[in-house]
Amino acid sequence: MNEPMDMEAVLERLKEKGLRLTPQRVEVITLLYQLSHPTAEQVYSLMSKKFPYVSQTTVYSTLKMLKDLGLVNELTYGDRSSHFELTQEEHAHFNCKSCGEIYDVDVKDAHQLQYMLHAEQGYQVDFVRLEFYGTCPACAAGGKSEADAGRTKQ
Amino acid sequence: MNEPMDMEAVLERLKEKGLRLTPQRVEVITLLYQLSHPTAEQVYSLMSKKFPYVSQTTVYSTLKMLKDLGLVNELTYGDRSSHFELTQEEHAHFNCKSCGEIYDVDVKDAHQLQYMLHAEQGYQVDFVRLEFYGTCPACAAGGKSEADAGRTKQ
DNA sequence: ATATCAATTGATAACAATTATAATCAAAAA
DNA sequence: TTTTTGATTATAATTGTTATCAATTGATAT
DSSP states (O other): OOOOOOHHHHHHHHHHTTOOOOHHHHHHHHHHHHBSSOBHHHHHHHHHHHOTTOOHHHHHHHHHHHHHTTSEEEEOOSSSSOEEEEOOSSOEEEEETTTOOEEEEOOTTTTHHHHHHHHHHOOEEEEEEEEEEEEOHHHHTTOOOGGGTTOBOO | OOOOOOHHHHHHHHHHTTOOOOHHHHHHHHHHHHBSSOBHHHHHHHHHHHOTTOOHHHHHHHHHHHHHTTSEEEEOOSSSOOEEEEOOSSOEEEEETTTOOEEEEOOTTTTHHHHHHHHHHOOEEEEEEEEEEEEOHHHHTTOOOGGGTTOBOO
């Protein structure tokens, strides 16, 4: 599986842009490395342990800033809130209906589709989003429950 | 391109389920045939011409009912509200960043990916959502503007 | 036809996720 | 130090959607 750029590089990118490395921002970034596709609410909730007075606005604006810099990717699903992930090489997601977990999955050849779309129908593709829905191997084996949803990265 | 089932069949399905074919419901369904991936708000807005006293609640509940019956598919995107389409054979979407239009596109071989995912990694795939983002042929040719977004079907 | 009764509608309020506003606070520049 | 700029916070507003519930409609039995 592809990895996102390391944390030092992310912090460096902020500095380059003249943005301040506040403790709140560092913590949001740290949590993005620790969690699997968290929502803004999950980041906020965990942040509150270290920063009891942090506001949701700070979390939202930090995530938006990181997204605008291209460092973070926002994923929207049918459920209410967005999920966030650190930017990395093109990959797909697998959404398990049993445990609720969102997995990163490699699907080589997926990006081939966009070349076909361009060559055959003239669409200019900037990026592709590919989402699978079903049951993950762990749940299929009966080894996971919904309570495991929202866990940290393995 | 695949076609959704015809309108007679949709209305028949409601009857089968013992649901009433009220004028409001027929109008929502009619609009789904006429529009390209409308939002609930767009359906409501157009409905208001024929039914000045219709409420948003009716539109939402009708769309939800159709979705629960599997006759309609709900698409969620970034910041905006949900878009709806009549159910049809598996297909992908192309989102044009220039005109905002959502196109249905055929991408044969797309569903091959889910077999690979299952065979190689053990994920049981129920369905796939594939979204492309970029510039459509009409916009690339300079022939379309944002004002054309939300048009009816061609 | 009329009574009955569940399905449907629509006005209103509630709701959750997000964004806007304005005041405060902190860091860097002058 | 003072000034300026950026960041954070509390608060309120906005948006899309759902819940509540009384009024209305329509199908069915009588």
